Amino acid sequence: MDEQPRLMHSHGVGMAGHPGLAQHMQDGTAGTDGEGRKQDIGDILQQIMTITDQSLDEAQARKHALNCHRMKPALFNVLCEIKEKTVLSIRGAQEEEPPDPQLMRLDNMLLAEGVAGPEKGGGSAAAAAAAAATGGIGADNSAEHSDYRAKLSQIRQIYHTELEKYEQACNEFTTHVMNLLREQSRTRPISPKEIERMVSIIHRKFSSIQMQLKQSTCEAVMILRSRFLDARRKRRNFNKQATEILNEYFYSHLSNPYPSEEAKEELAKKCSITVSQGPDLPSDCILSLLLCQVSNWFGNKRIRYKKNIGKFQEEANMYAARTAVSATSVSAHGSQANSPSTPNSAGSAGSFNMSNSGDLFMSVQSLNGDSYQGGQVGANIQSQVDTLRHVISQTGGYSDSLAASQMYSPQGINTNGGWQDAPTPSSVTSPTEGPGSVHSDTSN
DNA sequence: GGTAATGATTGAGC
DNA sequence: GCTCAATCATTACC
Numbered sequence: 339m340d341e342q343p344r345l346m347h348s349h350g351v352g353m354a355g356h357p358g359l360a361q362h363m364q365d366g367t368a369g370t371d372g373e374g375r376k377q378d379i380g381d382i383l384q385q386i387m388t389i390t391d392q393s394l395d396e397a398q399a400r401k402h403a404l405n406c407h408r409m410k411p412a413l414f415n416v417l418c419e420i421k422e423k424t425v426l427s428i429r430g431a432q433e434e435e436p437p438d439p440q441l442m443r444l445d446n447m448l449l450a451e452g453v454a455g456p457e458k459g460g461g462s463a464a465a466a467a468a469a470a471a472t473g474g475i476g477a478d479n480s481a482e483h484s485d486y487r488a489k490l491s492q493i494r495q496i497y498h499t500e501l502e503k504y505e506q507a508c509n510e511f512t513t514h515v516m517n518l519l520r521e522q523s524r525t526r527p528i529s530p531k532e533i534e535r536m537v538s539i540i541h542r543k544f545s546s547i548q549m550q551l552k553q554s555t556c557e558a559v560m561i562l563r564s565r566f567l568d569a570r571r572k573r574r575n576f577n578k579q580a581t582e583i584l585n586e587y588f589y590s591h592l593s594n595p596y597p598s599e600e601a602k603e604e605l606a607k608k609c610s611i612t613v614s615q616g617p618d619l620p621s622d623c624i625l626s627l628l629l630c631q632v633s634n635w636f637g638n639k640r641i642r643y644k645k646n647i648g649k650f651q652e653e654a655n656m657y658a659a660r661t662a663v664s665a666t667s668v669s670a671h672g673s674q675a676n677s678p679s680t681p682n683s684a685g686s687a688g689s690f691n692m693s694n695s696g697d698l699f700m701s702v703q704s705l706n707g708d709s710y711q712g713g714q715v716g717a718n719i720q721s722q723v724d725t726l727r728h729v730i731s732q733t734g735g736y737s738d739s740l741a742a743s744q745m746y747s748p749q750g751i752n753t754n755g756g757w758q759d760a761p762t763p764s765s766v767t768s769p770t771e772g773p774g775s776v777h778s779d780t781s782n
Numbered sequence: 783g784g785t786a787a788t789g790a791t792t793g794a795g796c
Numbered sequence: 797g798c799t800c801a802a803t804c805a806t807t808a809c810c
Binding site: 573574575576630631634635638642 | 787788789790791
Binding site: 633641645 | 801806
């Protein structure tokens, strides 16, 4: 063994910091040749101090030599003594810490957003809500929805990749440190508890890194969310088709442009509002948003129409004419008996007047006995009645005295500024009401 | 850039 | 809870 002589004749190292070792030397446990032993110990310590500077093979050999050194037990005892003293200072640091509330919050959020935990279309509700809010009536929302999901999925992927990396690195490092400590336990006193403690320290360090990752991920999700959800005011105009459908309904129900929940739903579907939603979407949430859009539209329309009827006249004419045409075709193919206000009626209504109009409404009611939502026939009749009202009001042949103009302009709007036909059955009154009063043909 | 149109929001009233 | 009215904020058009 070449190492032995080198160990024995290395330069000395001061022992001032190791009184325990001096004690060993004094009490003769390390031999009788005090100076020589001192030199030995100095050499050993020097070897230990410089071991990291050496190559791996060299260090390995040196380590082996040190382990086999006859002074090793003495050094080990000294180290044990030192440890006895220092271990007191680190005692108490082993108490288990309660779970970090911030970490719990982050975990919960990531779980709620679908970033952490099993992938089940997490965040799709938010995406759908965002898409519905921003895209609104039209086909764009599904695109936005998928865009949101794609980005969320990207975040999720990055998060999991990084998390995996951290965990792997943590495990590797822990294993490495454990091996190192076990190895070192041959030359210095290391208890399994200490190894355990070291492992927990490493885990804490890595978990703090993980927390940073979680925090960054949460921030990314929040930014993504806000970009979609805060865009609620970033409105988009409904597409032309949707607007036409809504307008058609509005002008064909001008006397009572208050669609019921079912009608709104129907309109939403008609307008292709139905979001192309995944199987995991909460449809009730989407539906309520879409219905809200329809309600908003009608609310805006009613007010704006009422405020400036003249401005909407042309539009009203157009839709009225369109409805009349469609009603004609419907009645041509349908039962005449069921359509008292078919275009034929309209044609004969060249001499349409208010009283007739009132009678007509009553007959419509007696026929249908329901609101416009009551059924297809009722809806057709209602549309035709409203159309007739409008067409009549627009025909120049009528004198100013003709109440039709009062009916249409503003259509069904009472002196209080509201549509006279409150959607309550009680609003259906005697046909002998005064001129200008519009009987509710759409009583709910 | 100015302006009209329009979807959304808000607060009051019922 | 719904509607109205006012308003905001954005878009579309010139």
